Amino acid sequence: AQTVTQSQPEMSVQEAETVTLSCTYDTSESNYYLFWYKQPPSRQMILVIRQEAYKQQNATENRFSVNFQKAAKSFSLKISDSQLGDTAMYFCALRINTGKLIFGQGTTLQVKP
């Protein structure tokens, strides 16, 4: 079975500081993709970052980067220089070869001024 687990239901961080959100997953497939999506209060799901499993280099998008540990099946998201606009629910997702996305339960991040 394919599963995605986010063990931190809620987190908070001070503005301008760095925060790391955790995600672990399980799949028997060798080729897959991992994503982090952000869902602000508007509830629009916004793609933050994607990682292809066959690439060893960790993906980076501006202030967002991942730590992809394939053997440990871990995919954490680091947000640097946190901004008030980063306040949102963050979802980790696994794409398997049928095209399906499997989502974790989400982590609510509050950035405090």
Place this chain on the structure above:
Amino acid sequence: DGGITQSPKYLFRKEGQNVTLSCEQNLNHDAMYWYRQDPGQGLRLIYYSQIVNDFQKGDIAEGYSVSREKKESFPLTVTSAQKNPTAFYLCATSGGALGADTQYFGPGTRLTVL
């Protein structure tokens, strides 16, 4: 204006009624998906379609139906057989420059059963 549109934004349904949620895209993406989100939860896949005139059940298809007669459109009907339809519904598409592996989401429809 390009992208994925969902309508209506809010929808109220009386028990026993069927309702249809609209999803339209002008991104020329081949694949389209419907997800359901319950409060404080992740998304669960209802149906998906990878090409016109073809679709597959997702993990929670019971009580829902879809059609894919045009590439641009993938409407979802919530039937009276769906026992607990109150939820937030999100449509997604994939394709284009990043290929089929990345899904992009519409703004969603909040359905409430009265």
